[in-house]
Amino acid sequence: MLEEGKLYIGTSRKPDDTLNKPEYLELKFGNRHGLITGATGTGKTVTLQVLAEGFAAAGVPVFCADIKGDLSGISAMGEPKDFLLKRAEQIGLSDYGFSQFPVIFWDLYGEKGHRVRTTMSEMGPLLLSRLMNATDAQEGVLNIAFKIADEGNLPLLDLKDLQALLTYMSENASALSAQFGLVSKASVGSLQRELLILEQQGAQHFFGEPALAITDIMRTGHDGRGVISVLAADKLMMNPRLYATFLLWLLSELFEELPEVGDLDKPKLVFFFDEAHLLFNDAPKVLVERVEQVVRLIRSKGVGVYFVTQNPLDVPETILAQLGNRVQHALRAYTPREQKAVKTAADTFRPNPDFDCATVITTLGTGEALVSTLEAKGAPSMVERTLVRPPEARVGPITEAERQQILSQSPVRGVYDEDVDRESAYELLQARAQKAEQAAQLEAAREAAEDERAQGSRWTLPGFGNDTPAETGRTTRGRASGYQRETIAEAAMKTVARTVASSLGRALIRGILGSLKR
Structure with a gap:
């Protein structure tokens, strides 16, 4: 049933519920992007896990966000639960077994994984x-x-x-x-x-150094399988704008840093964007255009982007048209918007004459989906009603002890766990401000010193406020005692003082008038 160069999604069935054929996603078209949609509880997360396991088994690194913590189970050995064994029997998967996959846990807050930062x-x-x-x-x-x-x-x-x-x-x-x-x-x-x-x-946990190196989410293990990078996003979802901006930044970094490679036998990285509607909610036109540009061009870098969301209407039409591989789980159709979503989803598939897509979408069971992937020459396959295969790893979250054990053996252990605060704008501007303040203080001290020297060398005239209190007191007492005859020396001194004062006054007046004339 399994074929080389293809990722097994599940087995389709005919209208009479008999098995039809296995449904594959060809790895060479894995970089043509995809869409996984469906209402809550219809099996989107398990489908995401199945695709992530398939890409990893083929040697393709995977990056995905773990919104509820369930996806962490991909790092642990699967368990033989009844519903899994029953699904394997339904689709005729006789060689179904259990496995675990190489995983690196990441977390913007550093609580459930290695710190993720950018500058x-x-x-x-x-x-x-x-x-x-x-x-x-x-x-x-x-x-x-x-x-x-x-x-x-x-x-x-x-x-x-x-x-x-x-x-x-x-x-x-x-x-x-x-x-x-x-x-x-x-x-x-x-x-x-x-x-x-x-x-x-x-x-503040997100901005700083060491910044995430793109190569650390594009690793392969010693056994040749792709390493799955799982971002703990349960706490991050409390701030959806930060979540969406971070994932868009990561896409942009991949687009800017990776070289052009053209068409490959398999992608270099597959990126799953869960809760994709958060990226486009209230997004300005320039941002939507940026996402469209990245999605359109990043496939030539060997990167496949898969949007996971509840409603196909959450994704703008310009981007929806570029998503070649599609898995549509059940949708409800009670409100006008839900009915429109069902029609939109049905119209995006290549029709199958055996059934009506719009009718089937509302009747799909859990773990069942309409599947259409790109086949020969990149044309979309006819849509098929498909039972999705069971995952090989654990379905559900791992324990805290299991997570810590995986973190202790991580290939990036110790690389991102401590902050590095090197000299940057804050320190440089602070240093400049201190230097400017010191220069201002020195200048103020220099001016004060010059004023002191000038004050010490300045001569003043008697009667212009430089008389000491004792002298002033003697003059006052002299005047109070009545008329006193002046000596020749005193009269001469007063004459000189008046002459000098008059000359100084005229000089000041000339200076003022002269400046006015000029």
Whole structure:
């Protein structure tokens, strides 16, 4: 039943419930992307696990998010449960056995896996503005901030780096506006508040170093099987915007770093994006265009992207059209939107004359799906009603002790677990501010010293406020005692004083008038 170069999904059956044929996904078309949809409880997570196991067994590394913790079981040996054995018997899988797969656990918070980080610079202003829910004006300020960081050799690594840069921009808004365009203090303040919210939501764990190396999620084990990277996302889902932005950043990094390889016998990496609707909820047009561009072009890098969501309407039509491999589980059709989703899903399949897709979608059982994959020359196969094969690894979560044991044997153990805080924008701007403050203090001290020297060498005239209290007191007492005859020496001194004072007054008046005339 199993064929070389193909991933076995399950076995289709005819309208009379007899077995029809095995359904495969050809590995050479694995980079043409895919879609797994269905209502809650219809078997999407198990289908994701089946596909991840199949790619890994073929030597393809896999990255996927574990929303509920159930997917962690892929790292443990499967158990012979009744419903699994029954499904294997239903589809005629006589050689069904159990296995476990090489797994690396990741976690943005470092609680259930190795820390995952990126830097502010790698994130870039577009994705960062999405994460911060920035307006157009605020996004413009962010672009200016990154421009200043590039020109000023200010590495933006973590949250405090961007906070320090925004403070600098607020303090120098007028000068920066003249050079880069309007830098509004109001926009800067709004961004600072958004950064504070991100920090309270735990985003500081995501930004910093060491940043995730793409090669560490593209590993193969000693036995040739692909390593499955499982991102613990149960806590991350409390902040869905951070979750979606992180996965989009990861896609963008893959797109930018990997070389063009064309068509391969199998993908270099398969990426499963669970709860994909979070990526497109309230997303600006420019971001949707970015996702469309990445999805369209990343297949030439050997990467397959598989979106997992409840409703096919969650994915924009421009992106939906690029998803060649599709697994559609049951959908409900009670509300007008649900009925529209059923029709949309049915219309995307190549019709099968044996049944009506729109009718069958609402009657599929758990673990049953409509399947259509790309076949010869990349054309979609006729849709088939398929019983999905049972997984080989454990269905359900692993224990905390099992997780810790896997982490202790991880090939990246110790690489990402400790923060590295090297000199960056925060430290550089702080050092510049201290240097400027010290220079200002030295200048103030120099000016004070010059004023002191000038005060010490200045001569003053009698009667202009430099008389001592004793002298003033004697003069007052002299005047109070009545008229006293002046000596010749005293009269001469008074004459000289009046002459000098008059000359000085005239000189001052000439100076003032002269400056007015000029």
